[in-house]
Amino acid sequence: MSERACWRLEGTSGRADCPRLETVGHCTACPEFTARGRALFDRPAPPGLAAEWTELLAREKAERRPEAMALAVFRLRGEWLALPAGLCREAFDPRPVRPVPGRSTPVFRGLVNVRGEIMPCVCLAEALGLAPLPEAPETPETSGAADAMRMIAIHEPGGGLFVFLADAVHGLTRIVRQDLAPVPATLSRAPSAVIVGLARIDGLDVGLLDERALFSVLTRSLGA
Numbered sequence: 001m002s003e004r005a006c007w008r009l010e011g012t013s014g015r016a017d018c019p020r021l022e023t024v025g026h027c028t029a030c031p032e033f034t035a036r037g038r039a040l041f042d043r044p045a046p047p048g049l050a051a052e053w054t055e056l057l058a059r060e061k062a063e064r065r066p067e068a069m070a071l072a073v074f075r076l077r078g079e080w081l082a083l084p085a086g087l088c089r090e091a092f093d094p095r096p097v098r099p100v101p102g103r104s105t106p107v108f109r110g111l112v113n114v115r116g117e118i119m120p121c122v123c124l125a126e127a128l129g130l131a132p133l134p135e136a137p138e139t140p141e142t143s144g145a146a147d148a149m150r151m152i153a154i155h156e157p158g159g160g161l162f163v164f165l166a167d168a169v170h171g172l173t174r175i176v177r178q179d180l181a182p183v184p185a186t187l188s189r190a191p192s193a194v195i196v197g198l199a200r201i202d203g204l205d206v207g208l209l210d211e212r213a214l215f216s217v218l219t220r221s222l223g224a
Helices: 031-042 049-063 124-128 211-221
Strands: 068-076 079-084 088-092 108-114 117-122 150-155 161-166 168-176 195-201 204-209
Touching: 068 124, 068 150, 068 161, 068 195, 068 204, 079 195, 079 211, 117 124, 124 161, 124 211, 150 168, 168 195, 204 211
Parallel strands: 079 204, 117 161
Antiparallel strands: 068 079, 068 168, 088 150, 108 117, 150 161, 195 204
């Protein structure tokens, strides 16, 4: 086998005057081209390649380890909270809530139309027992600077759907489960009964909600 790249000289990538072209039609069908390609796999690996691939594969495995989890972080009445990202279907601009006569409560506010799908709207802050924040006087510095409220649709693993209004949405993030701190017994405003741990995320103290306890409260609010 020749060491020169004949396909770039007299082959289809060059002058195209190789006599073999009359038989094979194209260099990719030539035994010379195929043999040269196979020879590439017979060469020894460059120094450090094996170690580099080992590191990359180990890093991917670490990122997908069971203790790492994705969270959706939002704020309710001054408290930063989080739910597993897999439970959050979407976030969108607030939409009108239609009260249900005789059924609406401080927790169950009514129904919301989300692209033709009717979902129950709940006040998550009331469900968690968060007290309203005192009204702060408006100043030139704060006028017009309020965080944009967002509605978040969440789905229960069993199939139920709920929508709630968040004061602000921080977004999605990933943490390692071992980084969760226990909930202090003296926690003042946060609903410690439904928080399984605290995480420090981008400088915020965030409480991770217990999804089972949360959905149990929301289901009861519908009278189920």
